[in-house]
Amino acid sequence: MASTNDENGEMIVTPWEVKGKVDYERLIREFGTQPLTEDLLKRIGVVTGNLHPQLQRQIFFSHRDLDTVLDLYEKGTKFVLYTGRGPSGPVHIGHLVPWIFTLHIQKKFGTRLYFQLTDDEKFLIDDEATLEQTRNYAYENALDLIALGFKPEDTFIIYDVKDIDLLYELTLEVAKRITYSTARSSFGFQDSTNIGWVFWPAIQAAPCFIHAKLTGENVPALIPAAIDQDPYWRVARDVAQKLGYHKPAQIHCRFLPGLGAGGKMSASIPETSIFTMDPPDLVKRKIWNAFTGGKGTAAEQRKTGADPTVCSIFQYYFYLFEEDNRLLFDRERRCKTGELLCGECKNDLVIRLNKFLEEHRRKREKAKDEIERYNMNR
Numbered sequence: 127m128a129s130t131n132d133e134n135g136e137m138i139v140t141p142w143e144v145k146g147k148v149d150y151e152r153l154i155r156e157f158g159t160q161p162l163t164e165d166l167l168k169r170i171g172v173v174t175g176n177l178h179p180q181l182q183r184q185i186f187f188s189h190r191d192l193d194t195v196l197d198l199y200e201k202g203t204k205f206v207l208y209t210g211r212g213p214s215g216p217v218h219i220g221h222l223v224p225w226i227f228t229l230h231i232q233k234k235f236g237t238r239l240y241f242q243l244t245d246d247e248k249f250l251i252d253d254e255a256t257l258e259q260t261r262n263y264a265y266e267n268a269l270d271l272i273a274l275g276f277k278p279e280d281t282f283i284i285y286d287v288k289d290i291d292l293l294y295e296l297t298l299e300v301a302k303r304i305t306y307s308t309a310r311s312s313f314g315f316q317d318s319t320n321i322g323w324v325f326w327p328a329i330q331a332a333p334c335f336i337h338a339k340l341t342g343e344n345v346p347a348l349i350p351a352a353i354d355q356d357p358y359w360r361v362a363r364d365v366a367q368k369l370g371y372h373k374p375a376q377i378h379c380r381f382l383p384g385l386g387a388g389g390k391m392s393a394s395i396p397e398t399s400i401f402t403m404d405p406p407d408l409v410k411r412k413i414w415n416a417f418t419g420g421k422g423t424a425a426e427q428r429k430t431g432a433d434p435t436v437c438s439i440f441q442y443y444f445y446l447f448e449e450d451n452r453l454l455f456d457r458e459r460r461c462k463t464g465e466l467l468c469g470e471c472k473n474d475l476v477i478r479l480n481k482f483l484e485e486h487r488r489k490r491e492k493a494k495d496e497i498e499r500y501n502m503n504r
């Protein structure tokens with residue numbers, strides 16, 4: 127099953143819904159993935175030098191077949207990267223987390239990236255969505271991707287609706303080999319599910335093999351993505367060998383928490399999400415309203431300290447805005463001892479966030495002139 131939905135409705139993790147407190151250890155067990163071991167991290171470090179903070183901090187924490195991909199790489203066979211985005215709305219900073227990591231891996235390993243924008247998926251699963259809307263969001267979201275610094279030579283963006291000709295043969299080969307019963311149990315389809323959605327997972331599987339098909343270079347794909355996408359990869363892995371391709375490998379990340387108490391950053395709760403297009407005063411307001419581990423009064427907090435483990439603000443430093451471990455630990459320590467109050471910590475974050483977003487929007491604007499150079503169909 128895609129969903130790990132316990133009796134009390136505590137945790138749900140499916141490609142379309144993430145709710146409750148996410149227990150990552152349990153996901154590793156239930157999805158049957160592997161933890162990222164010290165040994166694997168060392169092998170990555172041999173290529174990358176210093177480990178990326180997202181690896182050091184276990185933001186990427188789980189994988190399938192990363193060892194196989196590294197075995198091949200060490201023997202001289204490259205891999206390609208594949209990731210994507212469902213364009214259901216504007217991009218928030220949680221979406222950037224795996225993309226930033228993907229860019230790092232791309233640079234260090236010198237690999238290609240295939241990036242799928244699933245304007246078809248978002249049209250099918252949302253009763254209200256129109257194709258025009260999802261296509262527009264696909265364009266807008268691509269600008270956010272490009273703004274991070276991907277280079278057109280190595281980056282191939284697939285807009286599903288427009289580029290379906292590139293994917294269609296592979297999609298058919300995949301779809302023919304997935305039974306309805308497998309799809310239903312992997313994705314939780316119901317009698318009321320529209321048949322477009324039932325067929326759709328074959329389209330997300332297709333880019334796993336597109337490099338091999340189009341270039342004849344039979345190399346594996348490595349997919350950096352949040353762990354909710356895992357059901358897709360299970361079906362893609364089942365059919366890979368029947369089609370004569372490598373099984374796609376995955377490296378899974380956690381979700382950036384929202385600014386509320388618990389739960390991931392979600393576009394459907396805009397008050398607790400920071401979107402890349404949020405103006406500075408809105409960012410400030412959202413951060414000031416965020417849930418922290420602080421105490422009722424400054425006096426009390428100075429005396430007993432606060433709790434960074436439950437604080438949403440601290441998570442932003444941890445995930446994105448404090449790369450220096452020493453400074454991160456120092457912030458944690460000063461929080462716990464009551465030296466650092468929430469107001470100061472929030473203020474620092476507002477400054478960093480707005481600086482980052484301002485720069486991001488400048489690059490995003492520039493991306494408008496470059497976007498065609500990234501088209502898969504070029």
Ligand code: TRP
Pocket residue numbers: 141208209210211212242243244247330349350351352355
């Ligand atoms: N289904 C994903 C979403 O809704 C979009 C997607 C397509 C994707 N291909 C992918 C995500 C590969 C990660 C990796 O967001």
